[in-house]
Amino acid sequence: xxIRGGIDLGGTKIQAVILDHEHRxxxxxxxxxxxxxxxxxxxxxxxxxxxxxAKAAQVETSKLQGIGVGSPxxxxxxxxxxxxxxxxxxxxxxxxxxxxxxxxLGAPVELGNDVGVALDGEAFLGAGRAYDSFxxxxxxxxxxxxxxxxxxxxxxxxxxxxxxxxxxxxxxARCMCGRxxxxxxxxxRRAMERRARRDVERGAKTKLFDIMEKxxxxxxxxxxxxxxxxxxxxxxxxxxxxxxxAIAAGLASAVNLLDVEAVVIGGGLxxxxxxxxxxxxxxAMLPHLFTPDRPPAVHVAELGELAGAIGASLLVPGAKSxxxxxxxxxxxSH
Amino acid sequence: xxIRGGIDLGGTKIQAVILDHEHRxxxxxxxxxxxxxxxxxxxxxxxxxxxxxAKAAQVETSKLQGIGVGSPxxxxxxxxxxxxxxxxxxxxxxxxxxxxxxxxLGAPVELGNDVGVALDGEAFLGAGRAYDSFxxxxxxxxxxxxxxxxxxxxxxxxxxxxxxxxxxxxxxARCMCGRxxxxxxxxxRRAMERRARRDVERGAKTKLFDIMEKxxxxxxxxxxxxxxxxxxxxxxxxxxxxxxxAIAAGLASAVNLLDVEAVVIGGGLxxxxxxxxxxxxxxAMLPHLFTPDRPPAVHVAELGELAGAIGASLLVPGAKSxxxxxxxxxxxSH
Numbered sequence: 001x002x003i004r005g006g007i008d009l010g011g012t013k014i015q016a017v018i019l020d021h022e023h024r025x026x027x028x029x030x031x032x033x034x035x036x037x038x039x040x041x042x043x044x045x046x047x048x049x050x051x052x053x054a055k056a057a058q059v060e061t062s063k064l065q066g067i068g069v070g071s072p073x074x075x076x077x078x079x080x081x082x083x084x085x086x087x088x089x090x091x092x093x094x095x096x097x098x099x100x101x102x103x104x105l106g107a108p109v110e111l112g113n114d115v116g117v118a119l120d121g122e123a124f125l126g127a128g129r130a131y132d133s134f135x136x137x138x139x140x141x142x143x144x145x146x147x148x149x150x151x152x153x154x155x156x157x158x159x160x161x162x163x164x165x166x167x168x169x170x171x172x173a174r175c176m177c178g179r180x181x182x183x184x185x186x187x188x189r190r191a192m193e194r195r196a197r198r199d200v201e202r203g204a205k206t207k208l209f210d211i212m213e214k215x216x217x218x219x220x221x222x223x224x225x226x227x228x229x230x231x232x233x234x235x236x237x238x239x240x241x242x243x244x245x246a247i248a249a250g251l252a253s254a255v256n257l258l259d260v261e262a263v264v265i266g267g268g269l270x271x272x273x274x275x276x277x278x279x280x281x282x283x284a285m286l287p288h289l290f291t292p293d294r295p296p297a298v299h300v301a302e303l304g305e306l307a308g309a310i311g312a313s314l315l316v317p318g319a320k321s322x323x324x325x326x327x328x329x330x331x332x333s334h
Numbered sequence: 335x336x337i338r339g340g341i342d343l344g345g346t347k348i349q350a351v352i353l354d355h356e357h358r359x360x361x362x363x364x365x366x367x368x369x370x371x372x373x374x375x376x377x378x379x380x381x382x383x384x385x386x387x388a389k390a391a392q393v394e395t396s397k398l399q400g401i402g403v404g405s406p407x408x409x410x411x412x413x414x415x416x417x418x419x420x421x422x423x424x425x426x427x428x429x430x431x432x433x434x435x436x437x438x439l440g441a442p443v444e445l446g447n448d449v450g451v452a453l454d455g456e457a458f459l460g461a462g463r464a465y466d467s468f469x470x471x472x473x474x475x476x477x478x479x480x481x482x483x484x485x486x487x488x489x490x491x492x493x494x495x496x497x498x499x500x501x502x503x504x505x506x507a508r509c510m511c512g513r514x515x516x517x518x519x520x521x522x523r524r525a526m527e528r529r530a531r532r533d534v535e536r537g538a539k540t541k542l543f544d545i546m547e548k549x550x551x552x553x554x555x556x557x558x559x560x561x562x563x564x565x566x567x568x569x570x571x572x573x574x575x576x577x578x579x580a581i582a583a584g585l586a587s588a589v590n591l592l593d594v595e596a597v598v599i600g601g602g603l604x605x606x607x608x609x610x611x612x613x614x615x616x617x618a619m620l621p622h623l624f625t626p627d628r629p630p631a632v633h634v635a636e637l638g639e640l641a642g643a644i645g646a647s648l649l650v651p652g653a654k655s656x657x658x659x660x661x662x663x664x665x666x667s668h
Contacts (some may be wrong), residue, residue, distance in 0.1 A: 050414055063436040133490065142369060147591060149488065151481070154592065155592055155593070156467065156481065156592050156593025157463050157593045157594075157595060157628070158592065158593065159593045159624060159625050160381065160592050160593035161593075162590040162591065162593075162624040163590075163591055165590045165622075166500075166587035166590055166591060167502055167584075167586060167587050167623045168501055168502070168503075168504055169502075169503055169504060169581040170502055170503060170579060170583045171579070177624070179621060179622060180621070181583075181622075246504070249501040249504050249515075250501075250587075253500035253501050253584075253587055253601045254591055256479060256497075256500055257494065257495065257496065257497055257500060257588055257591070257592075258481065258488065258490050258494050258500045258591075258611060259489070259490025259492065259493045259494035259495075259496075260491075260493045263341040268641065287513060287514070288499075288501050288513060288515075290493060290511070291493050294491070302374060
């Protein structure tokens with residue numbers, strides 16, 4: 001029996017899943033990411049989370065076919081190490097994450113880039129599965145993404161998919177990356193928060209920070225922003241409309257270059273705001289499209305909060321075997 | 335002996351070439367494109383030009399392995415027809431160009447899109463041949479282009495490569511295509527000319543139009559612009575610097591998305607302005623690149639004015655055979 005694990009490592013949470021060979025989720029578990037210590041502590045927490053999920057699925061971790069991990073930072077898949085994971089505690093130098101997990105869990109571990117594996121998940125099992133080619137845009141703290149061509153992620157020289165750093169306004173707003181006029185400078189959660197804090201200092205009115213405090217948060221999370229939009233907070237509406245226009249211009253540029261069949265929007269904000277905002281992005285793309293008479297399909301990522309962990313599990317050898325592909329087709333036809 | 339023909343059909347000229355199986359140019363001939371009449375007259379002029387080139391190469395057209403044609407407008411390669419060639423006289427409806435040429439010349443004819451075949455030429459025999467992936471930008475009357483991935487042009491749903499219509503300034507300058515803020519709105523020859531005429535009406539000083547008249551031209555051709563730059567005409571320098579910044583922003587966006595190995599710059603203006611301006615584009619890309627420490631190589635197209643015709647000739651079956659590829663490698667190593 002081909003049972004596999006997947007772990008999505010994020011700055012605030014660790015998501016683990018256990019799946020069978022027909023991609024059924026047997027168990028899923030979420031835990032907080034350690035905010036102090038170092039890579040070794042994070043790896044221990046990851047192993048514990050995965051082990052608990054396996055227990056819930058009634059399978060020993062040593063019996064797993066393998067475990068896939070989606071990680072932030074710089075992932076060296078061949079060496080099994082991760083470096084420069086800046087949202088994780090003291091994780092600058094390369095740490096042998098695959099070996100550390102494998103030793104604790106008794107199963108082989110494969111590493112991949114967090115957004116990359118989520119995109120693979122959508123391509124194989126989610127909103128992208130019906131398309132030969134699509135562009136994925138992960139709308140969250142930053143803006144990540146990727147390009148899937150002939151059902152495979154196009155990697156370029158290893159740094160492709162930076163749709164968040166496509167230029168939509170030369171000499172425009174300063175981006176967190178230091179450059180100017182990137183999509184992310186207008187639409188990334190962190191960039192929007194920075195702008196909102198500055199605007200409030202200068203007298204702008206918004207309920208965003210009240211909602212944040214009421215929710216006991218310290219950041220303008222996707223949930224905080226969604227709540228403010230629900231309450232029709234004028235500032236939040238303006239902020240998100242500006243983000244939608246920036247995302248739409250970047251996506252339209254990508255579509256004009258590649259003429260892909262579809263666009264898939266995921267990430268914390270993308271998933272939280274969902275279909276109504278995907279529709280707004282779709283509409284805002286039209287004025288920029290070279291072939292507006294046949295725009296690409298625009299979908300919200302389907303695997304939701306599990307996209308990263310499920311996508312990571314596809315790194316396990318055999319997960320995309322012909323039998324697995326067959327199972328996928330049956331799932332699709334339901 | 336595999337000898338083949340190629341024709342590049344442009345709004346002002348028809349370029350014909352005859353090549354042998356090792357891609358040596360046996361003859362090349364250029365003639366003016368008819369500016370009146372209709373598709374039938376244009377086809378006759380094309381056939382005459384190709385026939386004269388073949389005669390110069392001492393080969394009968396009926397002995398040619400085939401003839402490839404790069405055409406503007408909408409090319410239906412399967413049907414062998416061209417429609418909506420707006421720079422050609424009375425060429426709106428589909429015209430069976432392949433059949434018309436084949437009948438006159440006694441050899442099979444293959445059609446392709448003009449920029450597409452030029453890009454194929456650069457990919458197989460020119461500046462792109464050393465790269466697995468590159469983005470081509472054709473800087474001329476408009477801005478065309480294409481994406482070559484794993485040595486093949488990526489076609490998408492048939493309308494890919496519109497790098498001239500990537501957005502670099504939301505709500506920016508009006509483009510000839512009707513949209514706003516496209517690369518072409520700042521850098522296309524026609525858009526620059528429109529802007530220059532308007533600025534001159536409003537009192538701007540430039541030698542551009544004096545040079546144009548002295549050259550007996552009615553448009554700001556690439557040659558006119560190059561001459562004005564040579565004379566350090568301030569307006570022309572500003573105009574081209576603005577174009578360079580627009581092109582660089584578009585290219586950087588494409589590179590951030592695809593992380594290709596190289597960029598190849600061709601087209602009338604690209605080839606005419608050459609290496610010094612390719613270097614300016616390279617420099618202007620750096621501030622926008624996500625990985626500025628390893629920028630893509632930036633090259634001027636190598637096949638120059640013959641790129642279209644040579645590229646078109648590659649449409650002939652067998653032109654890219656293993657033997658031909660071998661010959662290509664030998665040419666490269668010289």
